[in-house]
Amino acid sequence: MELKSNVPPGPLAEKWTQHKFDMKLVNPANKRKYSVIVVGSGLAGASASASLAELGYNVTCFCYQDSPRRAHSIAAQGGINAAKNYQNDGDSVQRLFYDTIKGGDFRAREANVHRLAEVSVNIIDQCVAQGVPFAREYSGLLANRSFGGAQVSRTFYARGQTGQQLLLGAYQALERQVGLGTVKMHTRHEMQQLVVVDGKARGIVVRDMETGALESHVADAVVLATGGYGTVFYLATYAKGANCTAIWRAYKKGAAFANPCYTQIHPTCIPVTGDHQSKLTLMSESLRNDGRIWVPKKQGDHRPPGQIPEDERDYYLERKYPAFGNLSPRDISSRAAKEACDDGRGVGKTGRGVYLDFADAIQRLGVDTIRERYGNLFDMYERITDEDPYKVPMRIYPASHYTMGGLWVDYNLMSTIEGLFVLGEANFSDHGANRLGASALMQGLADGYFVAPYTISNYFGTVRTFDKIKADHPAFKTAESDVADRTKRLLSIQGDKTPDDFHRELGQIMWNDCGMGRNEAGLKKALAALPQLKRDFWKGVRVLGTNEEVNQSLEKANRVADLIELGELLCLDALERRESCGAHFREEYQTPDHEAQRDDDNFCHVAAWEYKGDDAPPARHVEPLTFENVHLQTRSYK
Amino acid sequence: MAGQGEEKLLNLTLHVWRQKNRGAAGGFVTYKDEARGISTDMSFLEMLDVVNERLIKSGREPIAFDHDCREGICGQCGVVVDGSPHGPRRATTTCQLHMRSFDDGAELTIEPWRAGAFPVIKDLMVDRSAFDRIIAAGGFVSVRTGNAPEANGLPVPKQDADLAMDAAACIGCGACVAACPNASAMLFVSAKAQHLNLLPQGAPEKDQRSLAMIDQADAEGFGTCTNHGECEAVCPKEISMGFIARLNRDYARAAVKKPRAGAPAGGAG
Ligand SMILES: Cc1cc2nc3c(=O)[nH]c(=O)nc-3n(C[C@H](O)[C@H](O)[C@H](O)COP(=O)(O)OP(=O)(O)OC[C@H]3O[C@@H](n4cnc5c(N)ncnc54)[C@H](O)[C@@H]3O)c2cc1C
Ligand code: FES
Numbered sequence A: 001m002e003l004k005s006n007v008p009p010g011p012l013a014e015k016w017t018q019h020k021f022d023m024k025l026v027n028p029a030n031k032r033k034y035s036v037i038v039v040g041s042g043l044a045g046a047s048a049s050a051s052l053a054e055l056g057y058n059v060t061c062f063c064y065q066d067s068p069r070r071a072h073s074i075a076a077q078g079g080i081n082a083a084k085n086y087q088n089d090g091d092s093v094q095r096l097f098y099d100t101i102k103g104g105d106f107r108a109r110e111a112n113v114h115r116l117a118e119v120s121v122n123i124i125d126q127c128v129a130q131g132v133p134f135a136r137e138y139s140g141l142l143a144n145r146s147f148g149g150a151q152v153s154r155t156f157y158a159r160g161q162t163g164q165q166l167l168l169g170a171y172q173a174l175e176r177q178v179g180l181g182t183v184k185m186h187t188r189h190e191m192q193q194l195v196v197v198d199g200k201a202r203g204i205v206v207r208d209m210e211t212g213a214l215e216s217h218v219a220d221a222v223v224l225a226t227g228g229y230g231t232v233f234y235l236a237t238y239a240k241g242a243n244c245t246a247i248w249r250a251y252k253k254g255a256a257f258a259n260p261c262y263t264q265i266h267p268t269c270i271p272v273t274g275d276h277q278s279k280l281t282l283m284s285e286s287l288r289n290d291g292r293i294w295v296p297k298k299q300g301d302h303r304p305p306g307q308i309p310e311d312e313r314d315y316y317l318e319r320k321y322p323a324f325g326n327l328s329p330r331d332i333s334s335r336a337a338k339e340a341c342d343d344g345r346g347v348g349k350t351g352r353g354v355y356l357d358f359a360d361a362i363q364r365l366g367v368d369t370i371r372e373r374y375g376n377l378f379d380m381y382e383r384i385t386d387e388d389p390y391k392v393p394m395r396i397y398p399a400s401h402y403t404m405g406g407l408w409v410d411y412n413l414m415s416t417i418e419g420l421f422v423l424g425e426a427n428f429s430d431h432g433a434n435r436l437g438a439s440a441l442m443q444g445l446a447d448g449y450f451v452a453p454y455t456i457s458n459y460f461g462t463v464r465t466f467d468k469i470k471a472d473h474p475a476f477k478t479a480e481s482d483v484a485d486r487t488k489r490l491l492s493i494q495g496d497k498t499p500d501d502f503h504r505e506l507g508q509i510m511w512n513d514c515g516m517g518r519n520e521a522g523l524k525k526a527l528a529a530l531p532q533l534k535r536d537f538w539k540g541v542r543v544l545g546t547n548e549e550v551n552q553s554l555e556k557a558n559r560v561a562d563l564i565e566l567g568e569l570l571c572l573d574a575l576e577r578r579e580s581c582g583a584h585f586r587e588e589y590q591t592p593d594h595e596a597q598r599d600d601d602n603f604c605h606v607a608a609w610e611y612k613g614d615d616a617p618p619a620r621h622v623e624p625l626t627f628e629n630v631h632l633q634t635r636s637y638k
Numbered sequence B: 001m002a003g004q005g006e007e008k009l010l011n012l013t014l015h016v017w018r019q020k021n022r023g024a025a026g027g028f029v030t031y032k033d034e035a036r037g038i039s040t041d042m043s044f045l046e047m048l049d050v051v052n053e054r055l056i057k058s059g060r061e062p063i064a065f066d067h068d069c070r071e072g073i074c075g076q077c078g079v080v081v082d083g084s085p086h087g088p089r090r091a092t093t094t095c096q097l098h099m100r101s102f103d104d105g106a107e108l109t110i111e112p113w114r115a116g117a118f119p120v121i122k123d124l125m126v127d128r129s130a131f132d133r134i135i136a137a138g139g140f141v142s143v144r145t146g147n148a149p150e151a152n153g154l155p156v157p158k159q160d161a162d163l164a165m166d167a168a169a170c171i172g173c174g175a176c177v178a179a180c181p182n183a184s185a186m187l188f189v190s191a192k193a194q195h196l197n198l199l200p201q202g203a204p205e206k207d208q209r210s211l212a213m214i215d216q217a218d219a220e221g222f223g224t225c226t227n228h229g230e231c232e233a234v235c236p237k238e239i240s241m242g243f244i245a246r247l248n249r250d251y252a253r254a255a256v257k258k259p260r261a262g263a264p265a266g267g268a269g
Helices: A012-022 A043-055 A093-103 A110-131 A161-180 A245-252 A285-289 A317-318 A332-344 A359-365 A367-385 A441-463 A474-493 A499-514 A518-540 A553-574 B044-058 B130-138 B158-168 B175-179 B187-199 B203-219 B230-234 B242-257
Strands: A035-039 A058-062 A185-186 A189-197 A200-208 A214-218 A221-224 A263-269 A292-296 A354-357 A394-403 A420-422 A606-609 A619-624 B014-019 B027-029 B107-109 B120-122
Touching: A012 A110, A012 A606, A043 A058, A043 A161, A043 A441, A058 A189, A093 A110, A110 A161, A110 A441, A161 A185, A161 A441, A161 B130, A161 B158, A161 B203, A189 A214, A189 A619, A189 B027, A200 A221, A200 A499, A221 A285, A221 A441, A245 A420, A245 A553, A263 A285, A263 A332, A285 A367, A292 A317, A292 A332, A317 A332, A332 A354, A332 A394, A354 B027, A359 A367, A359 A553, A394 B187, A474 A518, A474 A553, A499 A518, A499 A553, A518 A553, A553 A606, A606 B175, B014 B130, B120 B187, B130 B187, B130 B203, B158 B187, B175 B187, B187 B203, B187 B230, B187 B242
Parallel strands: A035 A058, A035 A221, A058 A185, A221 A420, B014 B107
Antiparallel strands: A189 A200, A200 A214, A263 A394, A292 A354, A354 A394, A606 A619, B014 B027
16 A cells, blocks of 8 residues: 655745646536535535535535534534734644644654645635634734634634534525535435445445335445544544444445544543443533642642632643643543643542632633633533532633644545545544644635635546446445345344443443553553454444434444454554554653653654454554754654 | 532433334323432433333333434424423523423423424434425525635624624524424524524525515425514523514515516525
């Protein structure tokens, strides 16, 4: 397998402009002849579907929810970055590029990241024109806030519902095309298989989640925009339905999987309360603009927070990272919280929590200002915990939140399978080993509005004529019967554990041995436990009912089976990456003050895994990363 | 403070609507043993998870219900608890409702949204695709990707932007329809239309949008609004009925002008 990045030649800042000029165009009359399947209707999928349809292609879009507007992008709270420099605080495309490369601990491709920073400004223009109600100053101009890992204010937001508003913008553009008949939207349809014909991605098999019917859909290109795989940890800030099935099935058809071990654990989530817990809720990082994080200095100090005097509190982020303080990047903040709790200084019933305290900010700015900035987040916190964060500090703890890893793509966002494009969180492309806050929304919309429509056109312009195939092609028939067989197998096991039982077990293994801190012994333990879990699953899962109806257990079982396999690849990748970088923290590789220690001599590369069959180990391929425009240096936020 | 350490266990009796599929007749089934020992720290959906796990383990099919984000923003969840869409707590979706809102020994009736335009698919799941078709009819700004002017070129007064955001906060869950004696969708339609009608970016298509969205809602079989106000009371995002009044004004003005012919917008209607 060859990993050709296809980064265009020329100076960094001119690559994208030149590439756009060099790419082949398809003349307007011919566009109608090409068809694209888009799986996913989040920021990446909805924006790509709308834009491709506007260009004149025939688009078919799928999502598993009952409406495209419900993709999990809807849950993003804090904001979206763009190098507009409206605050005149020294921001620029160059600085956003640099912050993102550094935030990712020098493990992302320079050219992709630069392009992302360049188009960031167009995203804001686009969204405002669609009617996205971003926060504004009294002047009527757009407002900004700060996010972790940056010293400028470049984050645009819509109260605490930025993802919702951006997704509604993209969804409305998508529905407009549905109304015009250029996009066919299939909700409650789940992709089960990718179909590759003569080396090209030519379609998918989906299951109608209401009737169980399997349908084959043929197209000239397939786009996966199916989100991240962070539910491999079971408890996560993701939607309950979030899964890896689409990318995992594509991996098994030949798409390389890059850096699966780069998973982000977000520092500010509401802590776990009990075994019944089904998901974890994020408290936006934007809260760290005004909230101060602390734990008691003394171990086992169980006094209520209000009774712990100032000089007995450890504002550990401010102490350890004075330059960035409470706005230190996520990986660093999460590990620091874990360290404090491991040290016996955690708070709350379980001792797995730290305080996020707004008392100072409320005193300085007044309750009204805080309510205006974060009111909905405070309400959400109160509903879940029954505590009033205006009066007592929030308790927070890290949780699985984002996956930087994903299917490998080249500069054109095409995977190692020709004609298979991967967008948004599902690809690995822009965030290296750690994503900065407010950069995922930016990437999803950059991919969907401004990159993929051009590169997919270029693909059509280059291939020009596709073999005419229909859904009765043998490759589709085989794919359909494979899916049907798997379903039959799942329904026939009738074991004694539910899909959720297995999912929770998977989460335990992953969180304990491949979570915020990883080491060789733990990873090897997980690598022994996971194949056993997989065997147990296929012997012991209980799925009731039939295929020919709404069957939520069947859906779950199908997804959990894939997540277990992906978990194994994740651990393998974590084991093989014998360095610490960004969110991948190998305990053996740390500096004396417990920071991640990279090994640029041996690991300054992307690791992309090739599936070699169920009974053979996958092959690890390497794409070297070269840094011509930034200096490889030790990341410091002190 | 509650939350820390005040967990209690509840024994409940649930009467749950079970219906095999669209065509089948449904009915209530009572669960008692399956709903014992429910922690007050659980969310309502986590309570249903527990009941479902117990059902599966005893060989009975779990209750189907819609949900995804479980943090009150995607709008996919929603059941009627004791006659109230999303349950007893103000401004709270079903997924954010916690069991501490209920007493030990409580008897709860759990049903799907009831409205002709929202047919039941299975158990507590309904088909809300009518909402998507209302958006496709006119709930957008006709701007093409890549053609947008500089974002700060057109300042928007803060109070307009804030009001538009109040409307835009709608999560499209459909509780307003479920609560309305007429099964009207006007709170949803008006929130979606006014979000755009109130902004300068959405103003040029205001007439077309107002007509198309309301016409589509009528075509989908939603009832007319007669100002009961139940919708506002159950809305988990506290969308104001003031938007309905505004949309009615926009609609009346537009109907006089009749801008339909030759309008550039989409139109699934
Ligand atoms: C709680 C939370 C808060 C966040 N806050 C921020 C923030 O403030 N700023 C920021 O930049 N980022 C934030 N993020 C990250 C960001 O929201 C996501 O990375 C991003 O929205 C992902 O978008 P996407 O389009 O790639 O995928 P998603 O929005 O997850 O969409 C995935 C789509 O794929 C579909 N799908 C998946 N599998 C299948 C299948 N097999 N068949 C059919 N369809 C399928 C789904 O139905 C859905 O439509 C946050 C994330 C979370 C969880
Ligand atoms: S599950 Fe998303 S709003 Fe309740």
